[in-house]
Amino acid sequence: MESAAEDTRPWQGYALSLYRQAAVGRLLRGFVHNLNGPLQVFSMHAELLRWMFSRALPIVDRLEAAELPEASREQVHELKGLLEARFRVMDQLQAEMAACQEIVRQIMGTEAADESLGSTCTLNTVIADELAFLQADLFFKHKVSRELRLAPRLPPLHRGVVPAHQIVFILLENAVDNLRQSETPRLTITTEVEGDRVLALFEDSGPPVLDADRERIFAPFFTTRPGHPGMGLFLGRLLASDSGGSLECETAATGSRFRLSLPAA
Numbered sequence: 001m002e003s004a005a006e007d008t009r010p011w012q013g014y015a016l017s018l019y020r021q022a023a024v025g026r027l028l029r030g031f032v033h034n035l036n037g038p039l040q041v042f043s044m045h046a047e048l049l050r051w052m053f054s055r056a057l058p059i060v061d062r063l064e065a066a067e068l069p070e071a072s073r074e075q076v077h078e079l080k081g082l083l084e085a086r087f088r089v090m091d092q093l094q095a096e097m098a099a100c101q102e103i104v105r106q107i108m109g110t111e112a113a114d115e116s117l118g119s120t121c122t123l124n125t126v127i128a129d130e131l132a133f134l135q136a137d138l139f140f141k142h143k144v145s146r147e148l149r150l151a152p153r154l155p156p157l158h159r160g161v162v163p164a165h166q167i168v169f170i171l172l173e174n175a176v177d178n179l180r181q182s183e184t185p186r187l188t189i190t191t192e193v194e195g196d197r198v199l200a201l202f203e204d205s206g207p208p209v210l211d212a213d214r215e216r217i218f219a220p221f222f223t224t225r226p227g228h229p230g231m232g233l234f235l236g237r238l239l240a241s242d243s244g245g246s247l248e249c250e251t252a253a254t255g256s257r258f259r260l261s262l263p264a265a
Contacts, residue, residue, distance in 0.1 A: 154264075
């Protein structure tokens with residue numbers, strides 16, 4: 001009995017980890033859904049502030065040009081400086097608000113993604129969305145240099161977007177973990193079309209995958225990093241296979257390289 005309990009312990013730990021992640025995901029989705037309302041209000045008021053500044057500044061210009069006592073002229077000039085300073089940051093404020101709204105759209109859109117054959121989402125779009133989410137990782141945002149070699153006009157994916165998002169997330173998470181051990185962390189992502197398939201290569205400058213581990217890393221619970229459950233790449237390959245594609249680890253001169261192939265519509 002003790003041996004059987006030992007055998008199931010990794011599955012129990014992983015199941016608990018998935019349960020916790022699912023619970024956090026549900027809370028996050030509810031938070032994001034509720035966040036959309038305040039963001040719309042902030043965006044509306046930012047637009048109203050821009051309109052107000054555009055009307056107020058000409059009025060102040062006319063006051064500044066009018067025959068006023070010296071003290072009043074100084075006060076008008078000071079008011080004009082304050083208004084101009086706030087007006088100059090409106091572009092930045094509206095850009096940040098638009099970025100927040102786009103993140104909400106991506107999260108809610110991925111949740112309700114169409115899994116039918118009629119999906120118009122490309123692998124480039126999936127990669128761009130997942131890279132945007134990864135900006136929350138300060139190491140990735142500030143330390144990892146990135147090169148994107150994305151083929152233009154990729155055909156849409158054949159099986160929808162959710163599996164592709166999950167696979168790309170797994171590959172990016174794996175690459176970032178590997179890059180934490182690199183002195184010059186660098187990530188290169190390449191996409192291309194090959195017949196009726198779209199391909200993506202994920203190459204990082206971290207420690208290389210040993211030849212003996214090239215297939216073992218796709219086995220459940222196999223890991224070379226303490227504290228990792230060893231299920232990411234296993235699930236990534238499973239999702240790729242279920243989508244009619246493949247996920248392989250290729251030989252690389254330095255670092256690691258993973259090749260993802262998915263059917264195109």
